[in-house]
Amino acid sequence: MSISAPRYAAGTVVRTGRGSRILAIASREFFRRARAATLLSVSLTFFVVVTVIVVTVFFASLLGTANAGDFETVYESPVWPFLMLIVAASAGAGSLADDVGDRSISLYLSRPVHLVDYVAAKTVACGGWLLISTVGPGLTGVAVTAALGYASASVLLAAIAGFVATGFVAAVFFTGLALGLSSLTNRALYSGVAIFGVVLVLYIGGSIVAGITGNIYVPYANPIENIRSVAHGAFGLSGTTATEPAASAVTLVGAGVVLWVFALWRMRRVEVISE
Amino acid sequence: MPGALIDVSDVSKRFGTVDALSNLSVDLAPGFIGLVGPNGSGKTTLIRLLLGLLKPDAGTLTVLGHDSQRDPLDVRSQVGYMPEHDCLSPDMTGIGFVSHMGRVSGLPKEVAIGRAHDVLEFLGLAEERYRKIREYSVGMRQRVKLAQAIVHDPPLCFLDEPTAGLDPAGREEMLNLLRALGRLPNHSFVLSTHLLPDADGLCDQVLMLNAGRRIASGSVRELLASHEGESVIRIKGDTDRFVAGLTRRGLSPKRMDGEIRVGLSPETTHAVFESAMEAGVQVRYLGRSVATIEGLFMARVEQPEKGGSE
Numbered sequence: 165m166s167i168s169a170p171r172y173a174a175g176t177v178v179r180t181g182r183g184s185r186i187l188a189i190a191s192r193e194f195f196r197r198a199r200a201a202t203l204l205s206v207s208l209t210f211f212v213v214v215t216v217i218v219v220t221v222f223f224a225s226l227l228g229t230a231n232a233g234d235f236e237t238v239y240e241s242p243v244w245p246f247l248m249l250i251v252a253a254s255a256g257a258g259s260l261a262d263d264v265g266d267r268s269i270s271l272y273l274s275r276p277v278h279l280v281d282y283v284a285a286k287t288v289a290c291g292g293w294l295l296i297s298t299v300g301p302g303l304t305g306v307a308v309t310a311a312l313g314y315a316s317a318s319v320l321l322a323a324i325a326g327f328v329a330t331g332f333v334a335a336v337f338f339t340g341l342a343l344g345l346s347s348l349t350n351r352a353l354y355s356g357v358a359i360f361g362v363v364l365v366l367y368i369g370g371s372i373v374a375g376i377t378g379n380i381y382v383p384y385a386n387p388i389e390n391i392r393s394v395a396h397g398a399f400g401l402s403g404t405t406a407t408e409p410a411a412s413a414v415t416l417v418g419a420g421v422v423l424w425v426f427a428l429w430r431m432r433r434v435e436v437i438s439e
Numbered sequence: 440m441p442g443a444l445i446d447v448s449d450v451s452k453r454f455g456t457v458d459a460l461s462n463l464s465v466d467l468a469p470g471f472i473g474l475v476g477p478n479g480s481g482k483t484t485l486i487r488l489l490l491g492l493l494k495p496d497a498g499t500l501t502v503l504g505h506d507s508q509r510d511p512l513d514v515r516s517q518v519g520y521m522p523e524h525d526c527l528s529p530d531m532t533g534i535g536f537v538s539h540m541g542r543v544s545g546l547p548k549e550v551a552i553g554r555a556h557d558v559l560e561f562l563g564l565a566e567e568r569y570r571k572i573r574e575y576s577v578g579m580r581q582r583v584k585l586a587q588a589i590v591h592d593p594p595l596c597f598l599d600e601p602t603a604g605l606d607p608a609g610r611e612e613m614l615n616l617l618r619a620l621g622r623l624p625n626h627s628f629v630l631s632t633h634l635l636p637d638a639d640g641l642c643d644q645v646l647m648l649n650a651g652r653r654i655a656s657g658s659v660r661e662l663l664a665s666h667e668g669e670s671v672i673r674i675k676g677d678t679d680r681f682v683a684g685l686t687r688r689g690l691s692p693k694r695m696d697g698e699i700r701v702g703l704s705p706e707t708t709h710a711v712f713e714s715a716m717e718a719g720v721q722v723r724y725l726g727r728s729v730a731t732i733e734g735l736f737m738a739r740v741e742q743p744e745k746g747g748s749e
Binding site: 184 | 492530
């Protein structure tokens with residue numbers, strides 16, 4: 165090993181701004197999550213959603229009744245929420261937990277980075293994966309059916325709007341959920357299990373309690389029911405749902421935001437450097 | 440003090456019932472600064488306060504002219520920090536991690552990558568830079584921690600226990616690297632360590648803490664010059680009687696590692712031989728001890744009222 169003054173010490177460099185530093189953290193986090201589990205779950209989501217859309221719209225086109233509502237079929241099955249839980253767990257469970265676990269968070273926060281910038285960067289990365297998974301497959305399905313000529317342009321445009329609206333709301337909720345639970349632990353495994361646990365408890369518990377009590381507000385505690393309701397409204401379907409679509413959208417976005425704020429609050433309490 | 444690198448004024452910080460820092464005031468000029476003291480003396484708390492990661496209960500802290508509480512980002516954009524604890528992402532390569540931290544510090548992407556290569560080469564990790572950090576030895580991980588702290592070329596760098604966990608050879612290598620860094624013009628370092636010999640020969644200033652209080656600070660050369668060197672005595676025979684004889688003659692002998700240490704002047708040297716004759720012991724060695732930061736620290740811990748040179 166030779167010891168001499170490093171060459172980098174010569175000259176000055178204009179530093180990048182706050183946005184670039186956030187982007188650096190976000191892009192690193194995004195590609196860090198591009199591991200087998202995330203890629204597999206996202207690919208599976210694409211495969212399932214596109215297949216369901218193409219098959220459903222194909223049969224509807226045979227009957228000459230293809231409409232935007234046929235694209236909404238994918239949300240009726242419990243498979244879609246299950247896939248979203250896998251994506252949220254694989255892409256988001258370690259967002260904050262991994263950095264607290266390996267204590268690299270102390271390096272981030274000793275840099276010219278606000279805590280809110282750091283959490284925002286993690287949100288962008290986790291939200292990016294979830295947005296790809298919630299919106300991407302639907303839009304791909306629309307593109308495939310358009311290429312195959314199964315539906316008219318107006319139906320396709322309505323379907324695009326439906327997928328974007330539903331996907332955005334779902335992505336906000338699952339991102340907030342993943343970050344909120346990730347902030348509670350330093351083990352990604354625990355927060356991943358918690359993501360499944362919380363949603364399943366709300367899904368099953370909410371259904372049971374709503375069935376027993378008949379209370380019309382209890383279904384709002386069920387995120388799956390809320391997403392279905394939002395999809396119902398976004399795709400312009402007639403008929404009633406257990407919850408009001410607009411109220412469900414507000415509930416999901418509100419829960420996502422509250423969970424994000426909770427994550428920020430939790431991170432403020434993390435010991436950055438220990439004696 | 441205008442132009443000070445670090446200006447700490449009446450800072451106190453309490454955790455529960457524990458006073459981590461008590462009314463600490465110190466001005467430190469640019470250079471290689473030793474922040475020394477035993478574990479729990481408040482060294483890391485002071486670094487956290489200087490980085491703006493903690494709020495003091497009282498007092499103000501200024502780093503490079505910026506108030507660390509009002510403008511923490513201005514401070515952090517000009518400092519590097521090497522934590523004591525492990526903090527590396529094991530799933531990244533050395534070059535990936537260091538360049539990433541360079542970008543988070545505000546370097547453009549291409550510049551960050553270039554500097555990461557340079558600094559890893561400088562630190563002797565050129566061959567291993569593309570390996571995952573999880574495959575690195577403790578010594579290599581310490582060097583990556585140092586690399587991420589200096590990749591953005593900060594004018595001030597906090598090094599928290601950089602030799603922790605290293606074997607003697609690794610420790611010597613790390614100290615050599617720090618010596619090389621210390622020769623860079625316009626670059627200052629704060630070396631926090633409880634291993635006082637690490638600060639010897641490396642630091643030109645020192646801040647000594649004990650139980651959250653300053654026991655000495657200032658130029659190492661001046662502090663050591665003001666520190667009365669003790670004499671070391673090795674004898675063969677009844678040590679207890681010999682020590683009792685010294686005490687009777689008004690000296691304050693201390694028994695350490697089989698030796699006797701005592702402050703002697705030319706006028707009191709004869710007391711050693713009188714006590715030896717009285718106790719019937721042979722004086723095998725009598726000489727001056729070398730003044731070190733460790734010796735100075737021990738002396739100041741025992742006589743805290745003498746601390747505090749500016």
